[in-house]
Amino acid sequence: MKKGSRPASLKDVPFHYCPGCTHGIAHRLVTEVIDELDIRGKTIGIAPVGCSVFTMDYFDFDMIQGSHGRGPAVATGLKRALPDRVVFTYQGDGDLAAIGTGEFVHAAVRGEKITCIFINNAVYGMTGGQMAPTTLVGQMTKTTPFGRDKDINGFPIKVCEMLAPLEGSAYLARVAVHNPKSIIKAKKAIRRAFEVQMQGLGFSLIEILSTCPTNWGLSPVKAVQWLEENMVPYFPLGEYKTPAGVI
Amino acid sequence: MSKILMKGNEAIGEGAVRAGCRYFFGYPITPQSELTHFLAKRLPEVGGLYMQAESEVASINMVYGASCAGARVMTSSSGPGISLMQEGLSYLAGAELPSVVVNLMRGGPGLGNIAPSQADYFQATKGGGHGDYHLIVLAPNSVQELLDMTQTAFDLADKYRNPVMIMADGVMGQMMEPVELADQLEIKQVAKPWATTGTDYHEGRNLINSCYVIPEQMEDLNNRLEKKYADITRNEQQCEGYLLEDAEIVLVAFGMASRICRAVVEKARAGGIPAGLIRPITLWPFPMEFVSKVADKAKIFLAVELNMGQMMEDVKLAASGRAPVYHYGRLGGMIPDVREVLREVEKLYRGGVGQ
Amino acid sequence: MIKITFREERCKGCQLCTTVCPKGIVVMAGRTNEMGYHPATVTQQEKCTGCGLCALMCPDMVIEVEREAKAV
Incomplete structure (x- = not known):
């Protein structure tokens, strides 16, 4: 029995991510689930704009690179034309929850049978550490050098809570990848999301709390602690909606 | 059918x-x-x-x-x-x-x-x-x-x-x-x-x-x-030519405007003005070759558009200075009528090649 | 028998693996790899229980933990 072996759906190339960035863990979990469900040959992924645009080079199945924030619209067009395939987007918090707000909300409204993997690390990574819609109040970023000011920037967006009341959303969960226990739970939720899509039950989204040590200005070890102490209290973990209803 | x-x-x-x-x-x-x-x-x-x-x-x-x-x-x-x-x-x-x-x-x-x-x-x-x-x-x-x-x-x-x-x-x-x-x-x-x-x-x-x-x-x-x-x-490149054989003043118009210009050309000819029409069907690629050939013989171009003169620039490129290119347009959702374009044709022809 | 292997050339020295090992045997090596990072390694392999938490936590798929079937 082997632990830590590379999923077949994940290409054997080094990630370009910074040391300790948990995108790598999320990539591994998604591809493990795709392997376990044996859906690699009928899965199409949509890469965002941001650090994880390079998922297109890592995921070893058909991939599409779409414009910033529009992944769920691209996924809609694709899935409507190929309803028997498995279609998912991989998006960061800037991509999904700022510029792409219209697209993911309305994909959920329509109950699109797609899955959004939503990486929430409370900061813009690729562009160099600016405020994200999920940046915590008081959190310092390059564009909130004195901390996010609620009077100027408002409050962090809670995506799962927002989508739960919509009839079209079928499975919503917020998970984290900052410790082994959370990683195991995260994988279960990702698997459930793909299953919900395959069963045709509606829209699914997994919000993954992640770290960005570089732009948080913390060591990777400090970053996972910061996530636990600051992000988890504001973004509570758990399932927010299952096909049985709002939790 | x-x-x-x-x-x-x-x-x-x-x-x-x-x-x-x-x-x-x-x-x-x-x-x-x-x-x-x-x-x-x-x-x-x-x-x-x-x-x-x-x-x-x-x-x-x-x-x-x-x-x-x-x-x-x-x-x-x-x-x-x-x-x-x-x-x-x-x-x-x-x-x-x-x-x-x-x-x-x-x-x-x-x-x-x-x-x-x-x-x-x-x-x-x-x-x-x-x-x-x-x-x-x-x-x-x-x-x-x-x-x-x-x-x-x-x-x-x-x-x-x-x-x-x-x-x-x-x-x-x-x-x-x-x-x-x-x-x-x-x-x-x-x-x-x-x-x-x-x-x-x-x-x-x-x-x-x-x-x-x-x-x-x-x-x-x-x-x-x-x-x-x-x-x-x-x-x-696609376009349509109308009465270009002996045309001295050549109107260039596409879409809606080309329908009006066809009538203008007929009326101008009835009044003794040798007018013709080029209708670009592909706007990109613009029918450069066709317009360029016509520019060998034409004396004046008049681009008629429902704008301030946009396609006119492509007509100028195609004519490459061999013939002057004028523009007539109505804006804001107005459609030019045959008479007003005809007046423009008459003015240009009399002020130019006709004298 | 438990075999733990590190793909050193892929390690970015983030140290996350060292924080999750229940036995505290995953440490950073003094040497550097080609990228210039101190790679993770294991000191007393005989203490490894094969729990695989280090592999689970690694963002770069550096660690593989294999529990070999016992020879009878």
Whole structure:
């Protein structure tokens, strides 16, 4: 029995991510689930704009690179034309929850049978550490050098809570990848999301709390602690909606 | 073959269906709404999908997704909506995805109005979105052409893996004319081995992308696109000449304006002025070769457009200084009538070659 | 028998693996790899229980933990 072996759906190339960035863990979990469900040959992924645009080079199945924030619209067009395939987007918090707000909300409204993997690390990574819609109040970023000011920037967006009341959303969960226990739970939720899509039950989204040590200005070890102490209290973990209803 | 009376908007919709288009994603905007009403009914009849998106931004990206699947897909809009689609059009061009976009132009800039216009010529033919790219732009001028060229648009899109825009206006959408409908239409569906349909369904792994971080690789794509655009320019220029043999004053007009100019040319000739008309059918590629040949003999060009003089610049390029190029336009959704254009022709002719 | 292997050339020295090892045997090596990072390694392999938490936590798929069937 082997632990830590590379999923077949994940290409054997080094990630370009910074040391300790948990995108790598999320990539591994998604591809493990795709392997376990044996859906690699009928899965199409949509890469965002941001650090994880390079998922297109890592995921070893058909991939599409779409414009910033529009992944769920691209996924809609694709899935409507190929309803028997498995279609998912991989998006960061800037991509999904700022510029792409219209697209993911309305994909959920329509109950699109797609899955959004939503990486929430409370900061813009690729562009160099600016405020994200999920940046915590008081959190310092390059564009909130004195901390996010609620009077100027408002409050962090809670995506799962927002989508739960919509009839079209079928499975919503917020998970984290900052410790082994959370990683195991995260994988279960990702698997459930793909299953919900395959069963045709509606829209699914997994919000993954992640770290960005570089732009948080913390060591990777400090970053996972910061996530636990600051992000988890504001973004509570758990399932927010299952096909049985709002939790 | 049967002949029926059809509205322009219906003709575009029927043309799309006959071309094998089964997916339409769009957002309501006047004056193209009737096209969407037609397709909302018509597409389900043939097993297709009409989907109303939350915005034009979403629409064009849904088009992107369906095109990735290898489907024939279309959207339509007007001025402000087409502006919102520009990023998506650039992505479609960069990722080389076949798609058809209809622009029923309206008065602008800004919210403008819903009256006919040709003010989106620059936007359609000179870029509109970011980066080095071209759309193929078709400008029908009758209901029959709206039907036929919509079908042509899908063929061109697939042939060159490029987005194609059909440019018309609200009047053409509303206009009713008899149309010849072929009984049985052959759908030229082409193989799309590049489509991202899942690796179980094709050889290897497909990636649809316009992101190349390494400049050499980006330049490779740019070079490939440049070569494709050169091929299109060589192969696809289309235009129609009318009474050009002995024409000294040559009107150049497309779409709606060309219908008016045809009558102007006839009236001018009746009054002893040797006038002719060039009607560009492809706006990109602009029929440079044809206009250039005419410039060898013509003494004056007059571009007549429903804008401030946009296509006129291409006429100037084609004429390359061999003949002066003038412009006559009405703006804001106004349509010039035959008399006012004729007056302009008379003024130019008498003030120029006629003396 | 438990075999733990590190793909050193892929390690970015983030140290996350060292924080989750229940036995505290995953440490950073003094040497550097080609990328210039101190790679993770294991000191007393005989203490490894094969729990695989280090592999689970690694963002770069550096660590593989294999529990070999016992020879009878």
